[in-house]
Amino acid sequence: MIVSVFDTHHFDRAALEKENTHFHHQLHFFTARLEQKTAKLAAGSEAICAFVNDVLDRPTLTALQKEGIRLIALRCAGYNQVDLVAAHDLNLTVVRVPEYSPYAVAEHAVALLLALNRKLHRAYSRVRESNFSLEGLVGFDLHGKTVGIVGTGKIGAIFAKIMAGFGCRLLAYDAFPRSDLPVMYVNREKLLAESDVISLHVPLLPETYHFLKAETMAQLKRGALIVNTSRGALIEARALLDALKSGHVGGAALDVYEEEAGIFFHDLSGKVLQDDVLARLISMPNVLITSHQAFLTHEALANIASTTLETISAFERGAVPENVLVKV
Numbered sequence: 001m002i003v004s005v006f007d008t009h010h011f012d013r014a015a016l017e018k019e020n021t022h023f024h025h026q027l028h029f030f031t032a033r034l035e036q037k038t039a040k041l042a043a044g045s046e047a048i049c050a051f052v053n054d055v056l057d058r059p060t061l062t063a064l065q066k067e068g069i070r071l072i073a074l075r076c077a078g079y080n081q082v083d084l085v086a087a088h089d090l091n092l093t094v095v096r097v098p099e100y101s102p103y104a105v106a107e108h109a110v111a112l113l114l115a116l117n118r119k120l121h122r123a124y125s126r127v128r129e130s131n132f133s134l135e136g137l138v139g140f141d142l143h144g145k146t147v148g149i150v151g152t153g154k155i156g157a158i159f160a161k162i163m164a165g166f167g168c169r170l171l172a173y174d175a176f177p178r179s180d181l182p183v184m185y186v187n188r189e190k191l192l193a194e195s196d197v198i199s200l201h202v203p204l205l206p207e208t209y210h211f212l213k214a215e216t217m218a219q220l221k222r223g224a225l226i227v228n229t230s231r232g233a234l235i236e237a238r239a240l241l242d243a244l245k246s247g248h249v250g251g252a253a254l255d256v257y258e259e260e261a262g263i264f265f266h267d268l269s270g271k272v273l274q275d276d277v278l279a280r281l282i283s284m285p286n287v288l289i290t291s292h293q294a295f296l297t298h299e300a301l302a303n304i305a306s307t308t309l310e311t312i313s314a315f316e317r318g319a320v321p322e323n324v325l326v327k328v
């Protein structure tokens, strides 16, 4: 099948090309993000392959359908960027990669938490400048602390098991509690009030949008650390900024940011950052930001590529792909 791949980077192109030796699709790679005005690049393809920050709203989907697209293959788990109702109306099948390496994301969340708490980002820069002072680098033992896990699906569950190994007390909040995890399920209020660390692992949905906003952040224990490796809009960024400035929130480690599209994944080092909230967050010593890289392991990339290409082959054969979000 001819597939237009949007928002391509070296790492995903390499993984897709390697796996495609087994599938023999015709892959056309574009570095441009998918949006209404770039949809025409897909002309001549039957499928497009999109990533987390591509825009798949009704106008873009309509433009893709006009170019002859029948299949939207997301090479990610989250699908908050797609108007599924519009896709259905336009007879577009939508598939995703529901699981590629929950370990990659959970381990990155732990890495961020450890680095933020023990101030490794600051220590690393200091030592490179031959500044061997320890002033301001005091962290806390995770052992015995309370960690609140919001969402105990595939990623949250692995995060919980890792944190159990640190000897933490684990509180969890999820619409569907599980019985196989070393956590105590509590309501949102108790989780917010008692956690020294909060890690977010729910998908972005209307019900989870701004899960942490001024009102809910006020309910946090003073000095709590926040880790977000899920989706940026789970946190109201401006409210986080205020809570960090007042000292109510002790620190934030973010792999995602609500306005990350057009910024994350790009080298903007020669430009003036236009997002003042992000610029202010980056300037804070108790904020650690990575650019949506939690998924970025060799294992995850290989799984993303093979599942995506396998799903496209299934669609081509007329089978109902396993990972379907909208079936036509």
Ligand code: NAI
Binding pocket: 077, 078, 098, 099, 102, 105, 150, 151, 152, 153, 154, 155, 156, 173, 174, 175, 176, 201, 202, 203, 204, 205, 207, 208, 229, 230, 231, 255, 256, 292, 293, 294, 295, 296
């Ligand atoms: P999952 O679907 O296995 O787990 C999500 C959990 O959230 C489920 O247990 C579900 O019951 C719970 N949940 C859903 N809505 C809820 C609500 N309104 N209230 C309470 N709980 C609710 O998803 P998985 O694989 O664990 O991924 C979680 C999120 O991580 C994804 O949706 C995605 O946004 C993000 N992600 C981030 C990546 C990165 O590179 N930073 C990579 C992959 C995923």
